Amino acid sequence: MRSFNRFDTDEEIPCRIDGEKDVATLYNLSSGGCMIETRNSSAREGSEIEVNLRDMATAQGIIVWKVDKQAGVKFATPVHQKIVEMLGYTATAEKFDANDPRDRFGLPLIG
Template sequence: MKTLTLIKRRHERISSDYGVDCRSAGRTFRAVLSDVSVGGCMIEMPSRRLSMMDRVSLKVDNGIRMSGIVMWDADKYAGIRFDECLHEAVVNFLGFSTKNLLPGRIGPSDRFGRPLPRLRERNRPTAFVI
């Protein structure tokens, strides 16, 4: 039986959905930035492409570049610790936002481009007047 060791993160992670170009050991592939923090990130790859202790360079679609080392890998996911911490403004910029929607999308979608369902009127929060 495999035992999981939980590691307490030093920095809060923010969900993201940006595409990234990854380069490691002379290989290049595309991935999705699943979450990001000041000190690291998690990426989702089409298949297992990285292993623990691999050096990796990332280039986000908007031109932001990061590099680091793979601290853990599990199937098509990898956790990367950055060589240099990102500025908090960069982390917030890379966080999920309706501004990052695919062209032509009118509403929010998941990272695979599927539209999220609309909330029914009765489930929407109501404003309270004081």
């Protein structure tokens, strides 16, 4: 069970991974962490990360898991819930595709 509400996002954000500048795609965000996709091949579990959230906040944390280019980040200090809500959105299910098979990210599986 998660400690914080998680919101979907879809934007590129500047970040630093182990001090190295990078740009990551932010896929979801909560006060306690986020999921990103990074181009930085040296990013790994345990890497220190700093993400810039639209210049409203800078969150420092650590990569707690990594699969391919996706990584889970746990923030050292929670981000204010209002900032999370401003950056995130709640996806609405459309009736016409409500029964389509989806992967764990909610993307339709193409058969």
